[in-house]
Structures are given as structure tokens and as C-alpha cells.
Ligand SMILES: Cc1ncc(C[n+]2csc(CCOP(=O)(O)OP(=O)(O)O)c2C)c(N)n1
């Protein structure tokens with residue numbers, strides 16, 4: 244990589260910067276959702292955006308997720324490039340007809356004549372003590388649907404570069420932000436850059452086991468990799484960054500080399516992202532694998548409020564470390 | 575003549591008792607929320623909570639018109655509804671702290687308190703999320719002939735949700751005993767409702783032929799009188815109602831919303847607190863009509879405060895659920 248000037252930004256700042264830059268670049272880009280203007284969203288991700296771009300382009304909506312998501316679809320079809328804000332990923336359920344039956348299918352059903360260049364930004368992630376209706380990670384639902392692209396950044400750098408690409412994409416893109424990550428800092432270049440969708444990133448190189456981790460689970464996997472290092476296991480951590488398109492090749496190649504693979508994701512394991520990725524690896528690297536691909540996701544329960552209960556529902560450094568150790572026969 | 579006088583005297587005593595019960599309930603809600611704020615500031619409560627301070631007359635006035643078997647559904651700002659429907663503060667606090675003794679065994683927390691014993695179908699953290707549930711409860715009541723009424727509490731923010739209009743239409747078509755109680759506290763999170771709500775609010779009910787009325791939500795007597803009429807009507811089989819209660823939340827959207835001046839002025843808050851406080855105004859009325867006196871009211875306040883403190887202590891001392899409970903109750 245050539246030398247570039249970077250500074251430390253939080254995950255939230257990186258997102259705001261991506262939006263601001265795209266809004267400056269392209270007057271068709273606009274944002275709408277609940278409390279996005281003066282309030283800058285409850286997590287303050289969009290603070291200040293309305294000051295620069297005005298209420299015409301940063302629009303507060305009523306609490307009408309189905310309605311304004313549908314408007315995002317229609318506006319995208321007819322010339323705007325809307326970035327729709329759904330405050331909590333749990334409220335995606337209210338937008339499902341608009342996203343699944345409308346946004347995802349318009350291009351195909353119209354024989355490629357209409358297109359829907361919109362982005363829907365929302366959150367995922369538990370452990371904020373917000374209980375069952377504010378803690379879900381529902382990205383698998385959207386990843387299931389042909390016509391939608393799904394992005395799940397794990398660093399400020401990735402968040403900025405991927406969001407810019409998502410906004411420029413000609414398709415509906417769903418962009419998941421881990422709400423526990425907004426204050427996390429990381430280096431972000433000063434200059435303009437984008438990251439293509441469908442390209443995985445090796446977050447840590449290693450030889451003995453491949454850990455594929457998404458979004459909130461990338462930091463967990465990096466922590467587990469440190470623990471594994473101490474017992475002499477060298478773990479490679481790969482972040483696919485987008486669940487669709489999926490960079491199958493990078494995942495398979497890594498697993499072929501290390502001969503063992505685990506997949507960790509904060510969604511439910513059942514019929515989820517881990518199942519999909521594990522089967523991609525199992526098929527692609529079958530002859531090189533020394534053990535079945537292991538997967539870890541949220542426990543199959545609605546996320547409970549009580550801290551001692553909530554804490555056991557999501558994979559942690561320790562539980563991931565132990566599972567990886569067992570997979571490597573070092574248990 | 576004598577019999578009639580005696581009866582009206584008896585009625586008056588009953589009424590006095592009732593007023594005092596309503597007063598106590600309002601004070602309970604306020605003191606409950608004081609303690610919640612305290613728990614938050616002392617970092618003893620996980621997560622956040624949405625306080626009902628300022629809106630006490632709505633929950634109390636409505637629930638006073640209900641039987642214990644009648645149903646309610648509640649919201650993210652739901653502590654007041656639970657107390658008004660008869661929930662006990664110790665189990666509520668236990669729930670807020672995620673303890674096993676809580677109403678939901680710690681699984682629900684502040685936004686999901688449910689209690690079949692008091693007809694509470696549950697608080698909902700999805701805005702508008704309980705509109706269907708309340709209307710479905712009214713359907714059960716009608717089909718099974720139980721005479722129960724269902725009250726659906728929601729903030730004016732829920733006026734943005736389409737599901738509300740779908741079920742209002744159904745409730746009107748099927749003459750269901752459900753009351754949609756809109757607590758218009760003027761704000762949806764950090765946005766004034768006038769910025770998100772077009773047209774006439776009451777007309778949203780009348781358009782479906784639903785009896786629609788509004789009431790000063792800071793006047794517990796007015797809320798009660800209106801609720802009583804609408805509940806009786808629904809119970810008799812005359813169909814649903816839509817009641818808009820004009821009210822105000824004194825504190826932030828949630829306990830962490832401290833600096834609010836970018837969306838509403840301190841002066842506005844002060845005006846509601848000093849001129850339209852539901853407890854203060856009701857106290858004055860009680861004294862003026864010799865139904866109570868300052869000393870007695872103060873006594874009640876102190877009793878309630880002590881009760882709340884004890885309830886908090888109970889909750890703090892109560893054990894957490896053991897982690898093995900995490901996968902219990904996913905299925906019935
Ligand atoms: C469907 C849905 N969208 C958004 C939210 C986030 N949210 C929680 S409370 C709230 C404002 C609700 O305002 P209102 O209904 O007026 O109730 P109040 O808080 O004023 O009591 C919002 C937007 C939510 N919980 N559910």
C-alpha cells in the first residue's frame with residue numbers, strides 16, 4: 244500500500260463522512276428516516292449532516308418504516324439515490340414487503356428496465372441490554388433474497404469505503420452497522436477511496452485455522468486469535484465484509500491452506516449466514532479439510548434483557564477460543 | 575327520602591375512596607419513576623428506561639375505568655400503565671434490574687413488562703406493535719362473551735404506523751370492545767409531533783366510524799370520566815373508541831436524554847410542570863373539596879416513597895436468573 248495520510252475516526256464518524264462526501268459529490272443522494280436531522284439519529288451517527296445539506300436532503304420522517312422505505316424504492320427508481328435509515332435492525336421486519344417483494348424484484352421483474360439504486364442503513368448486535376425487540380441481527384433474512392446486496396463492515400475504514408460503494412451501486416443494498424461499534428476508532432485515509440462489494444479482507448494472517456467472522460464478530464475473532472497464539476495455534480481471521488456478493492474464493496483458498504475452518508456471526512446459526520458460509524467452504528475445500536467446518540452464532544432464543552442471560556447468547560472471545568482449540572485437537 | 579340520602583352519602587364515600595386511590599396511584603407512578611432514574615444514575619440498572627413522569631393522569635384515569643380482568647397493552651414508556659393496572663412495584667423493579675423475581679423473570683426488562691394477573695398483555699418496544707394484539711384481545715372478548723374491554727395505549731408516534739389504521743377499520747367493522755388511547759405528549763423521541771403528523775388526529779378515528787374524542791390528559795378526573803363513558807359503551811357492544819389524551823413527558827425521551835434544548839425549551843417544560851401538573855392540580859382539587867387535606871396527602875406521599883424504597887431494596891437484593899434459564903420458554 245502506498246503511503247497515505249490517515250487519521251483516527253470512529254465507526255460513526257466514518258459513516259457520516261462517507262455520506263457527506265457522497266452527498267457533496269452527487270446531489271441526488273438524500274437521507275431519510277426517524278430523527279436523522281437535528282437529532283442526528285439516537286446514536287448520533289448523522290450529527291451535523293442536516294446543517295450542511297439542509298432539511299431537503301436530510302429528512303425526518305414519521306415512525307412509518309414501511310411507508311418511507313417504500314418511498315425509498317420509488318424515489319430510487321425515478322432519479323434520487325436515497326439512503327434510508329432504519330434506526331434498529333429489528334424494525335426491518337416492518338420494511339420487509341418493501342425490501343423483499345418490491346426493491347429486490349423490480350429490476351428483474353421489469354426485464355432489467357427499472358433499477359433501484361437505494362441503500363438501507365440499519366443496525367445489528369446484542370449486549371446493549373435492550374431486550375428482544377432491539378437486539379437482533381437479522382442480516383441473514385436479507386441475504387437470502389436475490390436482488391439485494393448485504394454489507395456488514397467491521398472497521399471504520401471498511402465502513403466508509405463500503406458505504407460509498409453501496410451508494411454508487413445501481414442495486415438495493417442493505418448496510419448493517421453494529422451498534423456497539425459506533426465509538427470504536429480506527430485509521431481512515433484522508434483521501435477519497437472506495438471498497439468493492441464482494442471482496443473479503445484478511446484481518447489477520449495465520450496457518451493453522453481459518454476463522455471467518457462478520458461485523459461484530461471480527462473483533463471477537465481477533466481476540467480469540469490472540470488467545471490461540473498463546474497455545475501455539477496460528478489463526479487466520481477473514482472478514483467477508485459482504486454476505487452477498489460473497490467472496491467465496493478467498494474463504495475457500497484460506498481454508499484449503501489451513502485445513503480447518505470456523506465461521507462466526509452474530510445472527511442465529513439456524514438457517515443463517517454461518518450455515519451458508521460453512522457449506523461454501525465445505526464444498527470448496529473438502530479434500531483439504533481435516534475437520535468439519537464449525538460454526539458459531541447467536542443462541543436460538545429471543546435476546547433476553549437480563550445481563551447474565553444476554554451474555555451467554557452471543558459468541559465471545561473465550562467461547563470462540565475454546566471451540567477453535569477443540570477443532571484443532573488442542574482441547 | 576332517608577334511604578336516598580343514605581345511598582348518596584354512601585356513593586359519596588365510595589367516590590372519595592376512589593379519588594384517594596387514584597391520587598395514590600399517581601403518586602406511586604411518580605415515585606416509581608424517581609427511583610428508576612436513581613437506579614440509572616447510580617448505574618444499578620442495565621440499559622435505559624423511558625419515564626412516564628408528567629403523564630400519570632392518563633394511565634390512572636383510564637385504568638380506574640377498567641375492571642381487573644380487562645386487558646391493556648402498553649408501550650416502551652409503560653411503567654405507569656403497569657402500576658395503574660395494579661402491578662406490584664417490587665416485581666417491576668426486579669424486572670428492570672433483570673432479576674428472576676421480575677414479572678418476566680428478567681427476560682423482558684423495562685420495555686416488556688407483562689402480567690396476566692392484572693390483564694396486562696405486555697408492553698411493546700415496537701411503536702404501534704401492540705395495536706393488533708389489543709384488537710385481537712377485543713375479538714376474543716366478543717367471541718367468548720366475557721364482557722372484557724381491551725385498552726391499547728400508544729404514543730402519538732404510533733399514528734405513523736399503518737397497522738393502527740388496519741385494526742381500527744377492523745374494530746369498527748366488527749364492533750369490537752377496544753379503546754385506542756393515544757398519549758399525545760407532543761414528541762416522538764426528539765421531534766415535535768407537528769413535524770411528523772399531518773391533518774386532524776381525531777379524524778383518523780372518525781374516518782372509520784370509531785368514536786373519537788380528546789381529553790386533557792393532565793386532569794385525571796376528566797380522563798376518568800371520558801374513559802368510563804367510552805369503556806361502558808364498548809362493553810355494551812357499541813364498538814371501539816379512539817381517545818387522544820393531551821399530555822407531556824417531563825423528562826427526556828429516556829433516562830439518558832439529558833440535554834434537550836435542541837428540540838424543546840426549558841421554558842416549555844417548566845410551564846407544563848408548574849401550571850399543568852396532574853398530581854399538584856388534583857391535590858388542590860381534593861383539598862378544596864374537603865376530600866382530603868395537605869397533611870393526609872403528604873402522609874400518602876411518604877408512605878408511597880417508603881414502599882418504593884422497600885421495593886427497590888427487594889429488587890437489588892433479589893438474585894439474577896441462572897444462565898441455564900436462557901433457553902427456557904422459547905416455546906410453550
Ligand atoms: C417501529 C418502531 N420504530 C421506531 C422505534 C424507535 N422509537 C422508540 S420510541 C420512539 C418514539 C415514540 O414516540 P411516541 O409514540 O410518541 O411515544 P413517546 O415516546 O412519546 O411516549 C421511537 C421512534 C420503535 N421502537 N419502533
Ligand SMILES: [Mg+2]
Pocket residue numbers: 729730731757758759760761762763
Ligand atoms: Mg410522544
